[in-house]
Amino acid sequence: MRQQVDLSQVDLTGTMEDGIYIATIKHMERKPAKSGNPMRTLTWAISDGPNLGREIRYDNLVLSGINQKGDPIQPIRLAQLLVACKIPFTCEECAGGPGIQDDRIHTITIGDGTNGKKRGHVYCENGHELRIDFDDDTLLGASCRVEVATETNDKGRSYNVIKRYLSLD
Numbered sequence: 001m002r003q004q005v006d007l008s009q010v011d012l013t014g015t016m017e018d019g020i021y022i023a024t025i026k027h028m029e030r031k032p033a034k035s036g037n038p039m040r041t042l043t044w045a046i047s048d049g050p051n052l053g054r055e056i057r058y059d060n061l062v063l064s065g066i067n068q069k070g071d072p073i074q075p076i077r078l079a080q081l082l083v084a085c086k087i088p089f090t091c092e093e094c095a096g097g098p099g100i101q102d103d104r105i106h107t108i109t110i111g112d113g114t115n116g117k118k119r120g121h122v123y124c125e126n127g128h129e130l131r132i133d134f135d136d137d138t139l140l141g142a143s144c145r146v147e148v149a150t151e152t153n154d155k156g157r158s159y160n161v162i163k164r165y166l167s168l169d
């Protein structure tokens with residue numbers, strides 16, 4: 001049967017408007033970055049509103065290693081993600097040393113330069129500078145609000161990226 005369909009307004013670039021959305025981690029891949037540094041690549045799915053089910057792919061979390069300048073990589077995005085999604089993890093000092101796991105949900109605080117805490121650094125609720133141990137499988141199904149933006153690659157193709165993670169409350 002022949003069927004008439006209007007494709008004149010279809011946008012295959014598939015980007016959504018920049019803004020804040022609720023999203024869930026749908027898929028995770030363990031693959032090193034080009035630099036060889038350990039990385040997790042997340043696929044998010046929008047879990048609310050008119051863009052329900054739409055995916056944002058290739059959200060890379062580099063976990064450790066050395067950057068191109070030779071400085072240690074700061075896993076800022078992972079810290080943001082742990083806070084936003086309330087991912088359980090072990091704070092080495094709270095647990096009593098490396099290799100001991102308790103997988104609690106910690107309340108991370110950000111230092112403001114007072115009380116011996118460095119400005120912008122992250123601490124557990126007991127004031128420890130965070131050295132953590134976490135189970136990356138707990139990322140699957142985690143939800144938070146994400147700030148979505150649009151970028152364009154050198155071939156002129158637009159795609160959505162996640163700028164930062166924000167907690168649901």
Ligand SMILES: [Zn+2]
Pocket residue numbers: 091092093094095124125126127128
């Ligand atoms: Zn601690």
